[in-house]
Amino acid sequence: MMSRWSRPIAAFSLFALGLLPGTATAAPCGNNGSGFAAWKAAFAQEAARAGVGNRGLQALANAQYASRTIAADRNQKSFKYSLDKFMQVRGASTIVAQGRTRKARNPQFYNALEQRYGVPAGVLIAIHGMETGFGGFMGDSRVVSAITTLAYDCRRSAFFVPHAIGALKLVDQGTITGDTRGAKHGELGHTQFLPGNALKYGVDANGDGRVDFYDQADALASTANYLRQKGWQPGQGYQEGQPNFRAIREWNAAGVYQKAIAIMAAEIDAGG
Structure with a gap:
């Protein structure tokens, strides 16, 4: 867990971040790393106005242009597959088999989540399996560097x-640090929350006083909370064309991903 220091940023760091008078207040997006430092200086002012504190601003100052993130963003081939091919490539049959085992092993946990948020176990388990192989690999990219690189990049700034x-506010809170690792697009934890969603929908499910997306209970409860807040209707169907499919669409914009989650979830829940 991050140490809760609150030491003021040194004057030279404030100058580099664009927070002293006379420095630039805006910088254009870019398509390579050459303008990232100037963008960070301008973005620091925007972040400070949005309420980011010293720790978050220091994490921004330390962020590095993430070339691997840009390469991944330009090469998301799997979302262009047919549904059958996508499910084969992403190991849907394995996710379903392991998901049924996980549900049977801890039914009280999943029942409690469904009672509170209305989201069936199969949906949460399918997302967990699809995103990180049930926590097997949660990413090796620095979250702050990845997400600030994407904010700077012109494609989807x-x-x-x-x-x-x-992400910077999560650093302020001590939820993550500048070195926390996640996926190449800055997603974090068991179910790969984007940082803004983590900040808004995070739930402390294990009662330890903090939200930790690398803790399974917190991550799955947060996922259930996200879906409920996005319009999940308890007791309603979630296949394509049914009321709750819209909430699944909010989780991921790729149609093939949405359909795969709905299909796997139904198969997991049908297995007991």
């Missing part, structure tokens, strides 16, 4: 800027 602010 507007989408990622709020998540970059969210």
Whole structure:
């Protein structure tokens, strides 16, 4: 867990971040790393206005342009597959088999989540399996560097800027650090929350006083809370064309992913 220091940033760091008078207040997005430092200086002012504190601003100052993140963002081939091919490539049959075992092993946990949020076990388990292989690999990219790189990159800057602010606020809170590792697009934890969503929908399910997306209970409860807040209707169906499919669509924008989650979830729940 991050140490809760609150030491003021040194004057030279404030100058580098663009927080002293006379420095630039805006920088354009870019398509390579050459403008990242200037963008960070301008973004620091925006982040400070949004309520980011010293720890978050220091994490921003230390962020590095994430070339691997940009490469991954330009090469998301699996979402272009047919549904059958996507499910084969992503190991759907294994996720279903392991998911049934996980549900049978801990039914009280999943029942408690469904009672509170209305989301069936199969949906949460399918997402967990699809995102990280049930926590087997939660990413090796620095979350802050990845998400700020995407906020700077011209391709989808507007989408990622709020998540970059969210990541810096998570650093302020001690939920993550500048070195916390996640997926190449800055997603974190067992179910790969984007930082802005983590900030908004995170739940302390294990009662230890903090939200930890690398703790399974917190991550799955947060996922259930997200879906409920996005319109999940308890007791309603979640296949394509049914009321709760819209909430699954909120989780991931790729149609093939949405359909795969719905299909796997039904198979997991049908297995007991």
